[in-house]
Amino acid sequence: MEKIIHRANSRGYANHGWLQSYHTFSFANYYQPERIHFGALRVLNDDTVKGGMGFGQHPHDNMEIVSIPLQGALEHKDNTGRHERILSNDVQIMSAGSGITHSEFNASKTEPVNFLQIWVFPKLRNIQPRYQQQTFDPADRHNRLQTVISPEANSGVLWINQDAWFSLGQFDAGQNVELTPALPGQGSYLFVLNGQLEVAGETLQTRDAIGIWDYENAKVNITAPTELLRIEVPMLS
Known part of the structure; x- marks a missing residue:
């Protein structure tokens, strides 16, 4: 098994007043050559946006973009005419494909919203935006x-244009989780939303992360009440 650790306090940080953003991987003005991506996982931003504020209309192409609200709600608009609210326990995915323009705002005028913004490299390029x-x-x-x-169509969950799986878990202390890759050559990136766990000889706490690859199975020991995000992606060369 190979592994890489990304501690919460090692992430990049940007404070724009209306936005506080922690960057697990190189993003905007935060650049670390050894932290460009983990396999097909390119961006994992932990964003908090003040009430009434947000990201104005801007373009994307050829990226799978996932938003997961952790607290509060987001308001999404794009150039296809779609206008949505994304609440806690919702997950949003957008295949930018050949090109899409969108905005993402805090749906509240007064309360902050905290959400994860995640980008994954696509499997097929220039698909129709969705x-x-x-x-x-x-x-x-x-x-x-x-x-x-x-990546399995009609599976009852959101579809992604990549051999990737996203999973969320809420665990009591004392639980164990067995991880196995869905496909050969896959890696798993575990991001601790809150709590504490042990995996691959490491102890991880709130907002710590570990990437593992070249493994057949891995055991996660939950040592405190924990919320966890697992992202399984191909390990790109």
Whole structure:
């Protein structure tokens, strides 16, 4: 097994007043040559946006973009005419494909919103832009990993244009989780939303992360009540 550790306090940080953003990987003015991506996982930003503020209309292409609100709600608009609210327990995915323009604002005028903005390199380029959003019952991730994004069409969860899986879990202390890759050559990136766990000989706490690859199975020991995001992606050369 190979591994890489990204501690919470090692992330890049930007404070724009209306936006506070922690960057796990190189993004905007934060650049670390050894932290460009983990396989097909390119961006994992932990963003908090003040009430009434947000990201104005801007373009993307050839990227799979995932938004996961952790607290509060987002308001999404794009140039296809779509206008959506994304709430806690919702997950949004947008295939930018050949090109799309969108905005993302805090849906509240007064309360902050905290959400994860995640980018994954696509499997196929220049596909037709597409958008999906789905609500997931948190009871279905109690003491287990709940798949919310999959490359398998019509699987009952969100579809991604990549051999990637996203899972969320909420675990009691004392639980164990067995990880196995879905496909050969895949790696798993574990991001601790809050809590504490042990994996691959490492102890991870809130907002710490570990990437593992070249493994057949890995055991995660939950040592405190923990919320966890697992992202499985191909390990690109």
